[in-house]
Amino acid sequence: MNRWKTTRMGRILSVMTVIVLLLSAVSCAGKETVPETSEEQETNNGKVIVVYFSHTGNTEKLAEYIAERTSADSYRIEAxxxxxxxxxxxxxxxxxxxxQHDSDCRPEIAGKLPDLNGYDVIFLGYPIWHGEAPKIVYTFLDNVDVSGKRIIPFCTSASSPVGMSAKNLESLKPEADWDEGIRLEIESTAEDIEAWLNTLGLAD
Ligand SMILES: Cc1cc2nc3c(=O)[nH]c(=O)nc-3n(C[C@H](O)[C@H](O)[C@H](O)COP(=O)(O)O)c2cc1C
Known part of the structure; x- marks a missing residue:
């Protein structure tokens, strides 16, 4: 191989090296903006869970809006x-x-209870039944560890206010950090729910 050929080959190799280096730099820069793993993404979004009981779907509809707007997981309590x-x-x-009129009644829940480890905030939704949260919500609270977690109770009803229903749930688990209970209108839209979540500082 003569000198000219050697020099030309050297230049080609240098240009190729520069191209390879540039391409790998661009691809690394792209990666930095994306969460490392989908597992990490789930953990970030997994701090909030919406737990609810709903018999005719009113509470469930609002629970879904909350879950959507807070990127939360959800768990439906089923009898x-x-x-x-x-x-x-x-x-x-x-x-x-x-x-509802038997203070010791704790209707059994179907299936497994959720693992609440890793959640900081629990929205707890229920319909008012005879002035109170359905007893199955009491069953739920009796069987989970919610120490130190923030619980945000919300209810739906035909007309009754939240009344003492949330306070009575709170008395089962005083070790949690309870918000005031709130009655949400059955007709609330996703935007209404988002406005409420904004007041809690929890909308995405
Ligand atoms: C057994 C039972 C008891 C109820 N008691 C009350 C009540 O005391 N006050 C009230 O305003 N609505 C009462 N309601 C109406 C529900 O609270 C209301 O329809 C609620 O939105 C239903 O929610 P869900 O569709 O998620 O089950 C009662 C409904 C049922 C089935």
Missing amino acids: KDPYTEEDTRYDADTRAYRE
């Missing part, structure tokens, strides 16, 4: 022995009425 229409007739002498 092992599901409530029928007859059970929940708005009347005395129904299963719901008897349960």
